[in-house]
Amino acid sequence: MTSRSANLVLPRPFLKWVGGKGQLLEELRRCVEAARPFRRYHEPFVGGGALFFDLYRNGLLGRAAAYLSDNNPNLIDAYLGVQRDVEGVIARLREHKAKHGETYYYAMRANVPPDPLDRAARVIYLNKTCYNGLFRENSRGEFNVPLGRYRNPAICDEENLRAASAALQRAKIEQRTFSTVLLKAGPGDLVYFDPPYDPVSKTSSFTGYAKGAFGVSEQQALAGVFGQLTALGVKAVLSNSMTPLIRSLYADYTIGQVLASRAVNSRGDRRGKIAEALVRNY
Ligand SMILES: C[S@@+](CC[C@H](N)C(=O)[O-])C[C@H]1O[C@@H](n2cnc3c(N)ncnc32)[C@H](O)[C@@H]1O
Secondary structure, eight states, X not given: OOHHHHTTSOOOOXXXXXXXXXXXXXXXXXXXXXXXXXXXXXXXXXXXXHHHHHXXXXXXXXXXXXXXXXXXXXXXXXXXXXXXXXXXXXXXXXXXXXXXXXXXXXXXXXXXXXXXXXXXXXXXXXXXHBGGGOOOBOTTSOBOOOBOOOSSOOOOOHHHHHHHHXXXXXXXXXXXXXXXXXXXXXXXXXXXXXXXXXXXSGGGOOOTTSSSOOOHHHHXXXXXXXXXXXXXXXXXXXXXXXXXXXXXXXXXXEEEEEEEEXXXXXXXXXXXXXXXXXXXXX
C-alpha cells in the first residue's frame, strides 16, 4: 500500500466509540448543509468523530479548518498519533496484532507507555480488542475493560488509518473541556456538540467515558455555552436524548426529533429505539 492509494479510501472512525451516530448522521448532515457556508468547524466532544469523518467523506467541510477536542486524554493521544505519524502507529499496531492474546492484552492494559506513538497505538489496540469497544476507566483514570471475545479483531486497518490521517491534516486536535470552545469559535463558525446523553432512565446512564460524570450541572453549563455562542453569532447544533431536562434547557431553539437505536445502558450493549433531540440555533 502506497500513500498515494490511501487517498482512494474514504475515512471512517478508526475507534469504536460509544455514541457513534448511526442513523442520526443523515439528519446531522442536513443540519450542516443548512449551516453552509461556515468559516471553521468545531467538535468539542469528538469521540469517534462520526460526523467529522462523514462530512469529510461527503465533501461538506469545504475549506473550513476543523477544531476537534475531547476531555479524554487517551482518545486525544490516538488522534494525535494518527495525525502526526500514521506509519509509526501502523508499524506498532502490526506488532500488537502479531502478539495479540490474553496475556499480551492484560500486559498492554496495565502499562501506559511514555512515548506518544506507543500510547496512540496502545489505545487503538485496546479499543479494537476490549469487551464491546468500551473505553471505561476507573476513578484513577485507568483503563479497566476486560478482553473482548472477537475471533479476528481488526487491530490494524491500514487503509482506513491512512485515510483518517489524511482527513486529520486539516484539524487542530486538543484535549480540553467543552466550555473552551468559547475561546476558539467566532462569528460564522459552526459547532457540533455531542455530549454524553442525559439519561432517559436511572438505569440507562452511561457516564464511563473518562474520570468524572456528566450530570445535570454539566448539561446546564453546556446549555449556557450554547446560549453564549448564539449571542456571538456562532451556528450551533447539539444532539442529546429527548428528555424533559433537554427540552427545557433548549426551549428557545428549534428542536427536531429523530428516532434512533443507540446503545444507552451502562453495559453499552443493549440497544433500543429512543427519541433523540437535534437542537439548532439557526
Ligand atoms: C456521546 S460521546 C461523543 C460521540 C462522538 N460524537 C462519536 O461520533 O463517537 C461524548 C464524548 O464526550 C467526551 N466528554 C465527556 N465529558 C466531557 C467534557 N467535560 N468536555 C469535553 N468532552 C467530554 C467523552 O470523552 C466522549 O468522547
